[in-house]
Structures are given as C-alpha cells and as structure tokens.
Amino acid sequence: MKKRTSALDKILGRLDDLDSVNLTNLVQRLARERRLLETVFDTIQDGILVLDQSGIIQYSNFTANRLLGIRDHQIGSLTLWKLIPDLIQALDIYYTDRMPDQQDRVISQELELTYPEKRFVRLYMVPLDETFSSGSEGGFAMVLSDITEEKVSTQEMIENERVSSIMNLSAGVAHELGNPLNSLNIHLQLMERQLQKMKPSPDRDKLAAQVSICKGEVDRLDHIIEHFLDAVRPQPPDLGGELDIHEALAEVLKVLEGELQNRGIEIDVEVTPNLPSIIADRNQIKQVLFNIIKNAMEATPKGGRLEMRTTHDEEYVQMIVADNGQGISQDDMSKVFTPYFTTKSDGHGLGMMIVQRIMRDHGGQIRIDSREGTGTTVSLRFPRKDRRARLLETD
Ligand code: ADP
Numbered sequence: 001m002k003k004r005t006s007a008l009d010k011i012l013g014r015l016d017d018l019d020s021v022n023l024t025n026l027v028q029r030l031a032r033e034r035r036l037l038e039t040v041f042d043t044i045q046d047g048i049l050v051l052d053q054s055g056i057i058q059y060s061n062f063t064a065n066r067l068l069g070i071r072d073h074q075i076g077s078l079t080l081w082k083l084i085p086d087l088i089q090a091l092d093i094y095y096t097d098r099m100p101d102q103q104d105r106v107i108s109q110e111l112e113l114t115y116p117e118k119r120f121v122r123l124y125m126v127p128l129d130e131t132f133s134s135g136s137e138g139g140f141a142m143v144l145s146d147i148t149e150e151k152v153s154t155q156e157m158i159e160n161e162r163v164s165s166i167m168n169l170s171a172g173v174a175h176e177l178g179n180p181l182n183s184l185n186i187h188l189q190l191m192e193r194q195l196q197k198m199k200p201s202p203d204r205d206k207l208a209a210q211v212s213i214c215k216g217e218v219d220r221l222d223h224i225i226e227h228f229l230d231a232v233r234p235q236p237p238d239l240g241g242e243l244d245i246h247e248a249l250a251e252v253l254k255v256l257e258g259e260l261q262n263r264g265i266e267i268d269v270e271v272t273p274n275l276p277s278i279i280a281d282r283n284q285i286k287q288v289l290f291n292i293i294k295n296a297m298e299a300t301p302k303g304g305r306l307e308m309r310t311t312h313d314e315e316y317v318q319m320i321v322a323d324n325g326q327g328i329s330q331d332d333m334s335k336v337f338t339p340y341f342t343t344k345s346d347g348h349g350l351g352m353m354i355v356q357r358i359m360r361d362h363g364g365q366i367r368i369d370s371r372e373g374t375g376t377t378v379s380l381r382f383p384r385k386d387r388r389a390r391l392l393e394t395d
C-alpha cells in the first residue's frame, strides 16, 4: 500500500519546533478532525470495526455498537471473538499456512447474530498493514452489513417475477430437450445393435466408434440438463435422512472426473475418518458441492490443483474446497452470491446463489476467502446431526 503524506504528517515532522501554544492548537485541531470523522462514521449504515491482531476492538462505529451490543467503555479492551465466538473461525484462516502471505486477502461470510437481537449480517474482513493499526502488528478492518431485510427480499425475489419466470422458462426448455434426447438415445442404441450384426470390416468399426462418441455426448447433455433442472427449481430440502458428506463428495467427483482430467487438474482429497453425519438433503448437498467444485475447476488453469478437506468440531461438520486459481477481486467478492453475477462469458451466475440458498435451508454457513491471483477457499459448515439431537435432549 502506498504511504500518503497528510498535513498532519508534515506537522508531525516539525514537532520539535512547535511551542506549547502551537502544540495546543494542533491537538485541538486533531481532536476536531477526529470528532468530525467519528460523526461521519457514525452516520454510516454499515458497522465498521477495527481490531488488532488478537481481536481486541480498537474502534467501533455507532452501527457496529448497535449490531453487536458493544458499549463505548469496552472499546480498547473487549475481544470481538468473546462477543461472537463463531468469528474465531473467520480469523483462523489467517493463521493457517495455506496462504501464508496475507496482504490483499479478503473474507466474506454471512453470520447470524443472536445477541443483542437476532439479525443476519454479512461480514467483510480485510487485513490492515502496520501503518494503519497504530503500531501493533497488523490487524483487521471489518465491515458488517445488516442483511436481515435483504435476505427476506432475496427470498421473495427468487419466488416472484423476473427470476422465477426466467427459471420457469429455462426449466421448461430444458425439460423439452429431454424428449428429443431420449429419441436420439434410442436410435443410437438401434444403430449400435445393427452394426453388431454387420460383417466385420474397417468401415463398420469406424461407424461403431462414431456412434459410440455420439452416445457419449448424448449422455453428457442428459447430465447437463439434469443438473440444470436441479438448479433452477428451488425445492425445500428433504431433511428426513442423515448424510455422510464423503459419500456425496465421492458421487460428485465421479460426475466431474472426466472434466477434471481433461483440464489436467489435480485433486487432493483429505478426509477425516468417522466424520459425524449431518441432517441433509442428499441431492441438494451434491448440488452445493457440484457448483463449488465446478467453479473452482473453472477458475483454475491447466495443471492447477484443488484441495478438499473435511473436519468437524463439537457442533459442525466442515468441508473446504480450495483452488489455486485466479481468485476473486475485492470488488467482485461482495457480488458472488448475487443472482446473475458472473465473470464468465458462458456463465449464468446462479450457481452460488443456489449454494447459498441450500446452505441456509440446512442451517449451515458458507464462507469464501480469496486472494486475486492466488486462489480461493470456500468453507462450508453443517450442523452435526447428533448436535441437534443433543440440543433436543437438553431442551
Ligand atoms: P457462474 O459460475 O455461472 O459464473 P456462479 O454463481 O457459480 O456463476 O459464480 C459467480 C461468480 O463468482 C463467477 O463468475 C466467478 O467470478 C466467481 N467465483 C465463484 N467461485 C470462484 C472461484 N473458486 N474462483 C474464482 N472465482 C469464483
């Protein structure tokens, strides 16, 4: 980051020359400027926090105080993680060795706050360099946007008008494609059988090979349509059963296997044995994993690498999908979940919106952290099945 010299810096440079009157003036001026800035920051609708490396709140504007229930006298001594234990996880990522160089890293995550009142917020966190965090080593700036209303209205938007009419239309078209594809498939099978009956000859072999390619392509189209229909028809999850997330992952990787190989992308899966089950709709979770892995794959150049890991703690089963692809710019980060936001020429910009919806429906969380040019890590958290049972018991 470039260092700017302000009027203050210039005065500070001549501090030794100042007499006590000038010094008093200067201090007064600084106090006025500070008050002005505080007033400005307090009118902002988003919560703004500055934290030091250990999470102690150094500054908090009016909205942040309100959202998190922070009292003025707590600033300078209160650790944010005490207030929102869930956030320790957000900081965690800064301490892992996955991406040791922290500059330019941004985190975007949705959180449900329960105290002082129930609100949904989107957290946006950027590391600060030393220049800005008064001597201490690094620190974080955090912006909290209250998305309680937005969540409700996104839900409404999906359910009404433009989005749903486009979705219905495309679902209709996709569905219609099923019939001709079926017919193609049947005729290709007939051709295969007839070819088998013909006398062996180089011509027959050539034709048989071509028919087999056609069948493969028809199968592929079939898959595409199937996934597309899953994507555009929002359905409430069937939470009747339990799911081993590894099974879902294995099935998704099977579908994507060919494409991953074609792109020469290496995958590295590291699973925790005896992972607790989650309560989940199998198909929807597969959809989530499919969309995320597909995005990771599309962001990664040939010879790139995807890493998948599963872990758990007492409450959650966690899975991360990390790629070493192009990453997401700070600007784009806030739009990733927006319907129709895409940076791809052939993208539809619905994948992440669907992922987010499914995660919410499962009481789960999604977090993305990314660094442009280095890669992206998507973390998913699902409530453990036995946690729910435990909660019910203690109820
Ligand atoms: P689409 O894949 O059709 O563009 P998505 O909703 O799946 O739509 O993703 C929206 C956008 O988010 C993508 O166009 C891309 O810019 C960004 N994105 C999502 N995942 C990644 C990733 N792993 N790496 C880089 N960019 C990503």
Ligand code: MG
Pocket (backbone or CB within 6 Å): 291, 294, 295, 351, 352
């Ligand atoms: Mg996508």
